[in-house]
Amino acid sequence: MSTIDKLNLKSTxxxxxxxxxxxxxxxxxxxxxxxxxxxxxxxxxxxxxxTKHEEWKYTxxxxxxxxxxxxxxxxxxxxxxIEQFFLPNMPKANNIVFVNGVYQxxxxxxxxxxxxxxxxxxxxxxxxxxxxxxxxxxQLANSEEEALIALNTAFVQDGVFIHVPANKxxxxxxxxxxxxxxxxxxxxxQPRSLIVIEKGAQATFVxxxxxxxxxxxxxxxxxxxxxxxxxxxxxxxxxxxxxxASYVGTTQVKQASDSYYANTTISLNGGVIRNNxxxxxxxxxxxxxxxGLYMLTGNTHVDNHSVADHLKPHSLSNELYKGVLxxxxxxxxxxxxxxxxxxxxxxxxxxxxxxxxxxxxSINTKPQLEIWADDVKCSHGATTGNLDEEALFYLxxxxxxxxxxxxxxxHAFGNEIVDKIELEPLRIYLENLxxxxxxxxx
Amino acid sequence: MSKETDILEEHINSDYKYGFETKIETxxxxxxLDENTIRFISAKKNEPEWMLEWRLAAFAQWxxxxxxxxxxxxxxxIDYQDIxxxxxxxxxxxxxxxxxxxxxxxKTFEKLGISLEEQKRLTGVAVDAVVDSVSITTTFKxxxxxxxxxxxxxxxxxxxxxxxxxxxxxxxxxxxxNYFAALNSAVFSDGSFCYIPKGVRCPMELSTYxxxxxxxxxxxxxxxxxxxxxxxxxxxxxxxxPMRDENQLHAAVVELIAMDNAEIKYSTVQNWYPGDKNGxxxxxxxxxxxxxxxxxxxxxxxxxxxxxxxxxxxxxxCILKGDNSIGEFYxxxxxxxxxxxxxxxxxxxxxxxxxxxxxSKGISAGHSQNSYRGQxxxxxxxxxxxxxxxxxxxxxxxxCGAHTxxxxxxxxxxAVIEHEATTSKIGEDQLFYCxxxxxxxxxxxxxxxxxxxxxxxxxxxxxxxxxxQKLLAISLEGSVG
Numbered sequence: 001m002s003t004i005d006k007l008n009l010k011s012t013x014x015x016x017x018x019x020x021x022x023x024x025x026x027x028x029x030x031x032x033x034x035x036x037x038x039x040x041x042x043x044x045x046x047x048x049x050x051t052k053h054e055e056w057k058y059t060x061x062x063x064x065x066x067x068x069x070x071x072x073x074x075x076x077x078x079x080x081x082i083e084q085f086f087l088p089n090m091p092k093a094n095n096i097v098f099v100n101g102v103y104q105x106x107x108x109x110x111x112x113x114x115x116x117x118x119x120x121x122x123x124x125x126x127x128x129x130x131x132x133x134x135x136x137x138x139q140l141a142n143s144e145e146e147a148l149i150a151l152n153t154a155f156v157q158d159g160v161f162i163h164v165p166a167n168k169x170x171x172x173x174x175x176x177x178x179x180x181x182x183x184x185x186x187x188x189x190q191p192r193s194l195i196v197i198e199k200g201a202q203a204t205f206v207x208x209x210x211x212x213x214x215x216x217x218x219x220x221x222x223x224x225x226x227x228x229x230x231x232x233x234x235x236x237x238x239x240x241x242x243x244x245a246s247y248v249g250t251t252q253v254k255q256a257s258d259s260y261y262a263n264t265t266i267s268l269n270g271g272v273i274r275n276n277x278x279x280x281x282x283x284x285x286x287x288x289x290x291x292g293l294y295m296l297t298g299n300t301h302v303d304n305h306s307v308a309d310h311l312k313p314h315s316l317s318n319e320l321y322k323g324v325l326x327x328x329x330x331x332x333x334x335x336x337x338x339x340x341x342x343x344x345x346x347x348x349x350x351x352x353x354x355x356x357x358x359x360x361x362s363i364n365t366k367p368q369l370e371i372w373a374d375d376v377k378c379s380h381g382a383t384t385g386n387l388d389e390e391a392l393f394y395l396x397x398x399x400x401x402x403x404x405x406x407x408x409x410x411h412a413f414g415n416e417i418v419d420k421i422e423l424e425p426l427r428i429y430l431e432n433l434x435x436x437x438x439x440x441x442x
Numbered sequence: 443m444s445k446e447t448d449i450l451e452e453h454i455n456s457d458y459k460y461g462f463e464t465k466i467e468t469x470x471x472x473x474x475l476d477e478n479t480i481r482f483i484s485a486k487k488n489e490p491e492w493m494l495e496w497r498l499a500a501f502a503q504w505x506x507x508x509x510x511x512x513x514x515x516x517x518x519x520i521d522y523q524d525i526x527x528x529x530x531x532x533x534x535x536x537x538x539x540x541x542x543x544x545x546x547x548x549k550t551f552e553k554l555g556i557s558l559e560e561q562k563r564l565t566g567v568a569v570d571a572v573v574d575s576v577s578i579t580t581t582f583k584x585x586x587x588x589x590x591x592x593x594x595x596x597x598x599x600x601x602x603x604x605x606x607x608x609x610x611x612x613x614x615x616x617x618x619x620n621y622f623a624a625l626n627s628a629v630f631s632d633g634s635f636c637y638i639p640k641g642v643r644c645p646m647e648l649s650t651y652x653x654x655x656x657x658x659x660x661x662x663x664x665x666x667x668x669x670x671x672x673x674x675x676x677x678x679x680x681x682x683x684p685m686r687d688e689n690q691l692h693a694a695v696v697e698l699i700a701m702d703n704a705e706i707k708y709s710t711v712q713n714w715y716p717g718d719k720n721g722x723x724x725x726x727x728x729x730x731x732x733x734x735x736x737x738x739x740x741x742x743x744x745x746x747x748x749x750x751x752x753x754x755x756x757x758x759x760c761i762l763k764g765d766n767s768i769g770e771f772y773x774x775x776x777x778x779x780x781x782x783x784x785x786x787x788x789x790x791x792x793x794x795x796x797x798x799x800x801x802s803k804g805i806s807a808g809h810s811q812n813s814y815r816g817q818x819x820x821x822x823x824x825x826x827x828x829x830x831x832x833x834x835x836x837x838x839x840x841x842c843g844a845h846t847x848x849x850x851x852x853x854x855x856x857a858v859i860e861h862e863a864t865t866s867k868i869g870e871d872q873l874f875y876c877x878x879x880x881x882x883x884x885x886x887x888x889x890x891x892x893x894x895x896x897x898x899x900x901x902x903x904x905x906x907x908x909x910x911q912k913l914l915a916i917s918l919e920g921s922v923g
Contacts, residue, residue, distance in 0.1 A: 054512070339865075341840060341841070344840065354852070356852060356854070356855035356857070357855060358855060359822075359854070359855060361855065362851070362852060362853040363850075363851075363852045364849070364850065364851045364852075365850045365851075366847070366848060366849050366850065367846075367848060367861065367863070368845075368846060368847050368848070369835075369844070369845060369846040369863060369865055370843070370845045370846075371835070371837065371843060371844045371845065371865050372840075372842075372843040373837075373840055374837035374838060374839055374840045374842070374867045375840070375867055376837070376865060376866065376867070377864075377865075377866050378864065378865040378866070379862065379863060379864040379865070380846070380861075380862070380863050381860070381861060381862040381863070382848070382850055382859070382860075382861040382862075383858075383859060383860045383861070384820075384850065384852040384857055384858070384859040385857070385858040385859065385860075386855055386856055386858070
């Protein structure tokens with residue numbers, strides 16, 4: 001397919017949809033295509049969000065979308081090309097590889113047995129696992145209001161469906177590698193995944209996006225996650241991509257009673273990054289954790305938007321995002337807690353803490369509570385500041401140089417999040433990355 | 443439980459205590475809004491030519507604007523042609539003492555508990571009583587005049603000090619600031635004007651009681667307070683309006699200017715008719731209040747107790763332009779039945795070493811929706827800016843809502859900003875503690891709510907604190923479900 005016209009990305013994508021439709025031949029009567037058609041209509045109606053849109057007030061996609069991107073490009077990448085991005089010290093892991101947003105079974109490696117972990121092409125799974133796919137796919141992620149979700153849904157084809165059957169525990173971590181091939185031209189990718197953790201099952205996931213080559217990339221990723229009663233899912237997101245790699249990712253989670261979901265997002269490098277993490281606590285006794293660390297330099301922009309939507313009583317959500325901003329980097333945090341009328345006895349906590357290190361860095365934060373139930377305990381807090389002068393003085397009075405003292409304090413600040421990572425090889429990997437960053441900075 | 447329910451019922455059923463109507467003949471402009479209405483208002487008030495032009499320019503801007511819809515409130519569309527934009531008591535008496543004031547009016551104030559005589563004799567509060575847009579009497583004017591303080595109605599100020607009004611009017615809230623500010627600029631009927639000269643500390647609390655009286659009258663107040671170098675003033679604004687069935691629009695503009703080392707303290711008790719228990723009637727209160735700390739070391743402090751109005755939409759703000767300037771915002775907002783409030787503040791840090799403090803206490807009961815919306819913005823050059831914000835919400839009953847929308851924008855690494863918010867209901871253990879010591883639940887709730895709001899109430903001047911506590915008690919006694 002062709003390179004996108006710079007001036008009118010939207011109309012080019014609409015054109016591209018028609019071409020895409022023609023290549024489907026007999027498949028265009030399938031229910032999945034009805035969803036695509038509705039989605040492209042929504043996208044047509046909504047258009048790309050601008051900063052006039054309240055949810056995009058602080059993140060300007062305009063500059064990113066001004067570039068030309070080739071969407072739907074195939075890539076000759078081989079295993080040898082992508083192994084450099086694999087997380088170290090994880091020999092026994094399920095590696096699920098996407099190249100340019102397309103799931104590549106040939107490059108992927110599943111070590112868990114078939115009865116514990118099912119990994120399939122999403123469109124095929126729509127036919128073979130209809131009962132698991134149909135009620136969730138494109139149902140959790142709302143195409144009607146979110147233009148980028150609609151755009152992703154419209155072009156959904158080779159996504160991945162991951163299923164953990166009831167009461168199974170996946171011992172090995174499952175890592176989703178989203179590799180973008182930008183060696184020859186700017187590339188636009190739209191990976192899609194659906195994860196269903198059935199009741200009583202447990203699994204750990206990591207997702208990581210990387211770009212090969214010097215050209216720009218734009219990812220528009222959507223992941224839908226269903227955590228059924230009593231199930232547990234731990235989810236890590238690593239963002240350490242190139243400065244011209246921009247990313248908009250939506251993770252839409254639905255939790256049933258007694259389930260547990262934890263998301264930890266670590267953002268270190270990239271262009272314009274927008275993470276949408278939306279959790280519906282659709283059951284009682286649900287626990288949801290949202291943790292994030294963004295340590296930024298250069299021109300990186302990271303926008304973390306999260307929603308904890310408490311629909312039923314007796315649930316707990318806990319959120320902590322921390323940011324360290326240097327250079328000309330900008331950070332955005334928007335956390336929403338909704339407590340619906342039925343959701344009595346809800347406990348919801350939200351914290352956002354930021355350190356600004358340079359004159360040109362900035363942070364915009366908007367912690368938001370919307371509460372319609374009375375018997376709840378909800379709190380949020382946000383702070384912005386510099387390093388504590390007294391703590392610096394304490395360290396310096398003990399003979400530690402200023403730059404080391406600063407590094408030490410920032411390390412301690414960031415470690416509160418990194419320490420929460422239970423997956424040991426990942427934690428060590430990220431600790432090293434943070435240390436490297438601090439050594440460069442100070 | 444049943445007792446608590448009873449109390450809740452009783453409270454919800456309690457009527458608006460200040461719902462009486464003063465029978466004074468009024469002279470009104472015909473309904474509707476066009477250039478002629480504005481010319482009528484301007485001519486009635488014998489305004490200088492530049493003032494009329496200013497109004498007409500604002501009107502032209504207003505026509506190009508659209509009503510904002512981003513706020514978290516919901517109300518039927520306002521028909522701006524169905525409003526009387528000017529209503530004045532027929533004869534504007536020039537009075538030198540209180541004996542000459544219409545006795546009906548004096549009774550009104552007595553019912554509100556602000557007998558002018560008593561205040562004049564005992565408390566030393568100068569009251570500029572505004573009934574339906576026109577100032578009736580100004581007490582203590584002479585006494586203030588000796589110090590060079592100008593405290594008069596806006597119309598008098600336009601006659602006697604046009605140069606001051608012209609210099610400062612619209613400097614803090616420009617005519618095109620927002621839809622309702624533009625409307626106000628075009629049609630404002632009266633308001634208070636206050637100028638404190640250099641180095642003068644105003645010896646008494648200045649106060650204005652606003653009343654909305656004629657049915658179907660929108661009241662468009664314009665207040666301008668200027669504190670010159672090293673001066674101090676504390677200004678009180680209180681509002682109670684009689685019961686009405688149709689919605690009345692109130693779109694006021696308040697501008698404060700604090701020069702070098704000056705301090706302005708602005709306190710509001712707002713108790714306008716909130717509508718009946720089914721959400722019928724009530725005042726729309728769309729107010730633009732903003733102060734600028736123009737000089738170094740200046741300070742502006744807003745304190746508000748909001749218990750009335752069907753829909754409230756207001757954000758008293760501070761622009762901290764002068765170095766070392768301080769902005770404060772203390773608020774208690776109570777909503778009950780079908781009231782909606784979207785209120786908060788903006789603190790814009792521009793100067794160096796500027797500080798701001800926000801304490802907001804929301805209390806929602808019945809079917810009401812109560813939102814805090816605030817912005818703290820630290821500009822690039824605002825070195826060492828400091829902000830502390832605290833917004834707590836208390837919920838009573840499971841049909842109401844409490845919402846918090848803080849916007850925090852930091853562009854300077856030396857800024858230290860803290861924001862915290864909590865939402866909860868009245869602690870059952872606190873209630874239990876009180877009741878097992880023989881305090882009935884009604885009194886216990888009043889006690890707890892007063893304690894909850896104490897941080898704000900203690901900021902009010904004595905005279906107001908009493909009324910505010912009374913209002914809180916009326917609004918919320920026993921609203922625990």
